[in-house]
Amino acid sequence: MAKKPNKLKARLPRGFVDRSAAEIRAADEMIGKIREVYERYGFDPIETPAFEYTDCLGKFLPDTDRPNAGVFSVQDDDEQWMSLRYDLTAPLARHVSENINEIQMPYRTYRAGWVFRNEKPGPGRFRQFMQFDADTVGAPSVQTDAEMCMMMADAMEALGIPRGQYVIRVNNRKVLDGVMEAIGLGGEDDAERRLTVLRAMDKYDKFGAEGVRLLLGAGRKDESGDFTAGASLSDMAIDAIIEILEASAIDDLIDYTNDLTFKTAALSKFAINESFDAGFRELKLISDLVKSGGYMSDRISIDPSVVRGLEYYTGPVYEAELLFDVKNEKGEVVQFGSVGGGGRYDGLVKRFTGRDVPATGFSIGVSRLMSALKNLGKLDVEDAIAPVLVTVMDGDAEALGRYQKMTQDLRAAGIRAEMYQGNWKKFGNQLKYADRRDCPIAIIQGSDERDAGELQIKDLIEGARLASEATDVDNITWRESRPAQITIKTDDLVQTVRTLLDQQAEDRRRLSGEV
RNA sequence: GCAGACGUAGCUCAGUUGGUUAGAGCGUCGGAUUGUGGCUCCGAAGGUCGGUGGUUCGAAUCCACUCGUCUGUACCA
Secondary structure: OOOOOOOOOOOOOOOOOOOOHHHHHHHHHHHHHHHHHHHHOOOEEOOOOOEEEHHHHOOOOOOOOOOOOEOOEEEOOOOOEEEEOOOOHHHHHHHHHHOOOOOOOOEEEEEEEEEEOEOOOEOOEOOEEEEEEEEEEOOOOHHHHHHHHHHHHHHHHHOOOOOOOEEEEEEEHHHHHHHHHHOOOOOHHHHHHHHHHHHHHHOHHHHHHHHHHHHHOOEEEOOOOOEEEOOOOOHHHHHHHHHHHHOOOHHHOEEOOOOOEEOOOOHHHOOOOHHHHHHHHHHHHHHHHHHHOOOOOOOEEEOOOOOOOOOOOOOEEEEEEEOOOEEOOOOOEEOOOEEEEEEEOOOOOHHHHOOOOOEEEEEEEHHHHHHHHHHHOOOOOOOOOOOEEEOOOOOOHHHHHHHHHHHHHHHHOOOOEEEOOOOOOOHHHHHHHHHHOOOOEEEEOOHHHHHOOEEEEEEHHHHHHHHHHOOOOOHHHHHHOOOOEEEEEHHHHHHHHHHHHHHHHHHHHHHHHHO
């Protein structure tokens, strides 16, 4: 055989996905529900573009040797570097800074958008994904952080996640700073070790107390034999940090009846410092505020083990965690982690303006949350009903016009409908098409029906059910029986179709109610 | 980034110590049936065995490199 011409291979860049109709509809619905909550809290939408000048995006500046490490970057005509945004917070800070004289503070906004990260993709982890953020800029009080937490909890419930199946966990960067200081890592030289400790704490969910102990001490070797260097802390410091991680609430750690003191064995050997004290008082205030709003600790919980966004958060940090088991395609329970998070970032706008502009906000990972909701069965993926198919039996202009008219009549009545656009000469294929497409109803009118002023309406759902019962009927007999089909007057088309669709909807409701 | 496993038709997978023309099931397409989805029967298409190079008389099979997928780990704004 002759050598084939070199065909171009169709392929998707790794870490990117095409989205199906069902996924798009489901995501749109989720976004709609979240948006409703944000709007109710008085937030307004704002949109910024996918590209920003790289230096505006923040600390992950590409060096000229590796401009695409972590972010996707390109060089503009004038040789300036631009990057695809990797979150929605940095672009917001840029927008606020650029328009700071026009913007009325406190500025309350939300936005959903795609963000891009140029890093190794994994299951459920993509290089393009959607976030839905809300931020309040220009509000210094922890009252704002408390509101953010409540809004996040409301968003979870609006998405159909029942109370008790999620929790918003809140901590304060100042508390962690205070702990670092207490165990002797407060100095400038210890910045690197502080990071190591915080990273180790963040791994508590994944590795448990023993794993974290190793990471805080000598280091940890994983299953593949890869070694992660540890923080080389003293045993006493390690014990203290484990106590923090194991505490389920801040009350377990702190006695604040008189003066602030640590309660637990290892921690109590350390002195409480100013940073810890300030952080703790903020958390206490948040806790009181959300309780006044009706949010008890089953929804918003103060949790000193929350570590996130090591770099730019300056005060309260919070994250939304799902409490139900999430299973993957193979049915295995996976470590899901948080589906959203945020915190106070008082320094981000100051980079541009030199002015102190406090801000706090959070981000919901829409793509991630969607796969979890699929699991919970809270995602209506089958919502869209396929169109009614008007089949074609004659190809002359007059006949086509008649079919087109039927189709338009259905559409005018608000019924999703389409006329068969393939090769009409193979009628069997038309019904096969309708079947594959899950069309609920087919409209059939050949010359016989037309002469009588009639047409046939075929209930494809009932037909499929009959077919699955009658397995040994031969094809000729089966076809001649014209299952699940009725003959009506042409004029009754719209009304009959509507009645039948309503019946089918009723059947679906009954069926899903029973099962 | 580091470490390991894997890569054969659209999908799921066979393929013997290295031996002729690489197979099956499912799916797809056509026909039986130019006006009826399913079942049945008949037929067809579909493969650079991930890629490149090497060892060999001979490679899907062995070796090296490379690309991709998966798992763990690191990083994660």
